[in-house]
Amino acid sequence: DQQVKQNSPSLSVQEGRISILNCDYTNSMFDYFLWYKKYPAEGPTFLISISSIKDKNEDGRFTVFLNKSAKHLSLHIVPSQPGDSAVYFCAARNDYKLSFGAGTTVTVRA
Amino acid sequence: EADIYQTPRYLVIGTGKKITLECSQTMGHDKMYWYQQDPGMELHLIHYSYGVNSTEKGDLSSESTVSRIRTEHFPLTLESARPSHTSQYLCASSGGRTSGYNEQFFGPGTRLTVL
Numbered sequence: 001d002q003q004v005k006q007n008s009p010s011l012s013v014q015e016g017r018i019s020i021l022n023c024d025y026t027n028s029m030f031d032y033f034l035w036y037k038k039y040p041a042e043g044p045t046f047l048i049s050i051s052s053i054k055d056k057n058e059d060g061r062f063t064v065f066l067n068k069s070a071k072h073l074s075l076h077i078v079p080s081q082p083g084d085s086a087v088y089f090c091a092a093r094n095d096y097k098l099s100f101g102a103g104t105t106v107t108v109r110a
Numbered sequence: 111e112a113d114i115y116q117t118p119r120y121l122v123i124g125t126g127k128k129i130t131l132e133c134s135q136t137m138g139h140d141k142m143y144w145y146q147q148d149p150g151m152e153l154h155l156i157h158y159s160y161g162v163n164s165t166e167k168g169d170l171s172s173e174s175t176v177s178r179i180r181t182e183h184f185p186l187t188l189e190s191a192r193p194s195h196t197s198q199y200l201c202a203s204s205g206g207r208t209s210g211y212n213e214q215f216f217g218p219g220t221r222l223t224v225l
Binding site: 002004009032034036041042043044045046049089093096097098099100101102103 | 116119141143145150151152153154155158160168169200202204212213214215216217218219221
């Protein structure tokens with residue numbers, strides 16, 4: 001039973017434009033949401049997070065939006081850069097454990 | 111910067127061999143986790159520990175076992191490797207003096223191939 005879903009397996013965006021990654025969840029007990037970035041043959045690295053009591057968190061080029069009523073969150077990257085090309089995982093926390101989506105592969109075109 | 115280490119990074123081994131994947135962290139985190147990930151799939155939690163001498167199975171059933179004798183060390187063992195165990199294994203930790211329990215920090219992973 002997959003509780004966190006990323007329905008877009010891939011995204012291609014031109015350098016300088018906005019990348020929007022989406023994530024849906026089903027478990028109302030999740031209290032914290034995170035985005036991780038992963039390069040091949042490396043472990044995921046933390047990118048940005050948001051508490052369930054907030055609806056927006058911004059850190060430089062990265063902004064995460066949370067819509068609790070829709071059980072939906074999104075990650076905006078603007079402007080997109082070639083170094084942003086990676087797999088992005090959405091994760092949700094319940095009782096110190098994380099549930100992950102299957103990831104979205106972002107390719108930034110020059 | 112997260113200080114969590116995994117060895118080996120890559121392992122190719124024959125069926126039936128016993129293997130131990132090492133994971134160590136120097137951040138003083140009390141919580142540690144093992145995930146399994148196949149290409150294009152989500153990370154699945156297979157084991158976790160909330161402190162020394164405490165281990166629990168995760169959401170995905172696994173034939174591996176873990177131990178937590180020291181805070182900084184959380185090894186994973188497969189008594190008899192099979193081709194179905196071929197996967198990437200990721201270790202993570204959280205808590206302590208660095209970030210609380212909001213983020214988990216990941217090691218570089220071990221890519222296991224069982225022939």
